[in-house]
Amino acid sequence: MRSPLSNDGKIAILNALPHPVVVVDEQGAFVFANSDAEQFFSAGASHLVKRKLSDFIPTDSPLFALIDQVRESQARISEYRVDVSSPRLGSERLVDLYVSSLPDRPDFVVVMIQLRSIADKMDRQLTHRAAARSVTGLAAMLAHEIRNPLSGIKGAAQLLETAASDEDRVLTRLIQEESERIGKLVDRMEVFSDQRPIERSAVNIHSVLEHVKTLARSGFSRSTRILETYDPSLPPVFANRDQLVQVFLNLVKNAVEAVNGHEDGEVRLSTAFRPGVRLSVPGTKSRVALPLEFTVEDNGPGVPDDIREHIFDPFVTTKPSGSGLGLALVAKIIGDHGGVIECDSQPGHTAFRVLMPAWRDGDPVSPTGEA
Template identity: 65%
Template sequence: MIERPDEESDVTGSLPMAVLNAIQNPVILVDAKGLVAFANWEAEAFFGASAQYLARHDISTFIPFASPLLALIEQVRERRAAVNEYRVDLSSPRLGADKLVDLYVAPVLSEPGSVVVVFQERSMADKIDRQLTHRTAARSVTGLASMLAHEIKNPLSGIRGAAQLLESSVSDEDRALTQLICDETDRIVSLVDRMEVFSDERPVDRVPVNIHSVLDHVKAIAKAGFARRVRMTENYDPSLPPVYANRDQLIQVFLNLVKNASEAVGDRPEGEIMLTTAYRPGIRLSVAGTREKISLPLEFCVHDNGPGVPSDLVPHLFDPFITTKTNGSGLGLALVAKIIGAHGGIVECDSHASRTIFRVLMPASKGATAEDGEPLTLPEGQSR
């Protein structure tokens, strides 16, 4: 409960502090002397120091030498106007590696020489940007699939029919060539059929789904077929609420991810695939075409200890026709991105040597019961 002893405290006391500390981005106030006069909780975590410690030191103490941030602060002081700067590298032994941030620097007009600095770490921003790119790529494939279905499948049926007619009048040696023509036309038709899935823009029929029954079903299919020699484990949070989704499409998504993981670990004796579920509050995503923002607290992951995905492919892994497989079409993960995007969720890949994680973040169902009618509760201390 925020105390409000008088009107003055609303302006300078606990309420502004509570607001600033509630912001999920690091925020600092640099005074005219260059000292960090204020830091919210996120800033303390970002710099690895308390607000009291920060207040006794110049901002240059905590950022790399000759950092663009110092020049931005001086620019804002001189022009008395806000400045945005994107993808500024603040990596250092103090702050850690891969500290890529967007900066918003603004003057405090009531305090000459003072500026406010807001840091937006690029990890989540890049994740959202990539997800939007995945959706745009899927829409581009939608138009391509519609064109291919009309312009290619009809001529292919004629080619196959002609090859079948020739097959009865050619020698045994040439008959192998006519069979090759039929096989290749069938392969192209199959590829076009797979691409036609992208052109299905019908609304997704969704209901509350127990994700653990989906993952257990996928695991049973995998163990009976392509992953029969791969060790599969799970680490589930049994208190998760239902996910608001289409069960068949979720099976398609995780079957694709588990198949990829199985192919990644191959026949290695130590190969392992792990399925995990968890509750991760805090991530919200805008719904395309509306002003609604949905929470994505449900995290479902497929882990494998294969060799990993090449780092240069990770940002483009969900784009159509991108694949690490010799004979792959590059449409499987693009379809995964389309399905999860249609559900209002996010799919991401984190890959390093001997550790790859495909992470799916999705909204919880507004209902309180799973498919079997049993109530599912959130972990203690959490609420929808």
């Protein structure tokens, strides 16, 4: 049966696919590239058809072996988690590949690419949420079991201080200070057990970032350069403004601490529109688009390899005096908003990327919300 679609209609379907699709000839030259392929290779279709696949991907990549197998067998072959990193495409390009021949053109091969980074983000985000939920129960237990005896210890130390010698008074003050420190830690953990619905509204993310930058420059980042790369056309984010301030204040503070001591240390805040990612909202059956990307980058030493995959887990930290709860709380807040947070790090560059839903007409807005 002949397809009722014209060639233009078929191309429109290929361009509608949410994955890069290319067709290469027997010399490995591009014959066709859909719109997502143009983004993946950072080149227009008119430019790609003048180049070869090997101009973008190293010839020792498993992709070329798959193409040869398809040509020989005239079958469809899939391979998962294939590294196609190159100087042209960048590092950490892990993809799933679907390769097939064309029945009417056996010398042509179709390659569809699925970015693993998106799938991995979803998997890691679910892990982050599970970790946050485990801390929720722990926080509630600690608040109940620790606060009462802690108050007794601090009260006893205060009573002892009144009759203690100067030498012993140092010890009683130490007990009180350490009791207060433990109490503050319990207070921070108790935030995880707050299950109240989030009051969300249309929030201008640039207003939030400017507020965070002002707080940072007046305190912990007086000597660190903070740069901005903003998309002024970005729509409002559907979120709680105070919680967003908490999230980005934490991320900026971590970035500033990472570059402290470096002469050329700098932190960059950026916003962009990135359509294509969807995630389910906690407590509902709906799925929302996460087109808003907010990034906090620094040029510090990077996150150590041994903790990179667990950076959002509770009690994981590289700071000698850190509690390891800051990023866990960030992951909880972003997850409660139905968003995703991801860390990409290597020596000399670390980026925390937050994907969030945009505000839409019809979304509930609190009386204090801003457009």
